[in-house]
Amino acid sequence: MNKTDRLLAIVLELQGRRVVRAEDLASLFETSVRTIYRDIQALSEAGVPIIGAPGMGYSLMEGYFLPPVSFTVEEAVTLLIGTDFIEQRFDDDYCARAKSARRKIEAILSESVRNETSRIRQALRLLAPGKPVTRSKERKYFEKIRLAILEERKIRFHYSKGITDSMGDHHSERTVAPYGLVLVEGSWMLVAYCDLRQAIRHFHVSRMTGLAELEERFERPADFNLSEYQPSDDRHLRVHLRFDYDVADKVKKSNNHFIEDMEEHQEGLDVILRVRQPADLVQWVLSWGANVSVVEPESLRNRIYEEAEKMLKRC
Structure with a gap:
């Protein structure tokens, strides 16, 4: 980074934060503290109102704002693609703001x-x-959930897990305190405290129906940070599948989030997955037909056999 670019970047950094230490600026721009001192002096001489607080750092005088800056082609493309993404994946309110930002x-x-x-x-x-139907419902629910998060109001909805869980639930009504939304593999996931389970749970927005915002308020825990949140991993069942070479490329592109490892050999493609229970993989394994075999565990092999028998009887 040349000096001109660094001076501009320093002003933008000061504009976005209240106080910044010279040591932090030096680390950010990979230069010496002495160079930062000279840069601050140069900016001050150029008329940028920088205030230095001994022992604390530098800040901009209140009310100072850098005029609009020019963008390179690459920067402009990056920003405009970002507005395209928001227009596609967020609700109508953010869609309108994305269009305005693009203009x-x-x-x-x-x-x-x-x-x-x-x-x-x-x-x-x-x-x-x-x-399109799924995306339309996600966009509508996204807006309701987003507002509930900002207003700290609980929501209620019917939820379909797709499979019967260990407690026998397939469809259930949930009342939750919404903490945040996360985009996972192209689908929105709600992270929320579930009153039914008395713990933080994750819900696919596409599997919700009858979403309603409640008057009941909640207070998000002070120590909860969505950007740092790591869900506990209770996937303890190891699954070993073997696929024919004919479908190996398709398996690699399937992006199944349970997959941990893959290895090709003379007999085909071996895939290692880790799940909570055999039911998590039944439908996915069946979708590959005769091109896959279950090496282990036996519980999944038996479950696949039972489902195949039921299918045969219905034919």
């Missing part, structure tokens, strides 16, 4: 950058996963 970004671009940015974007396309 503002395009308005401040020079003609040459705007033309080059347009040319590059025409060669890129985002395809939203899932069926």
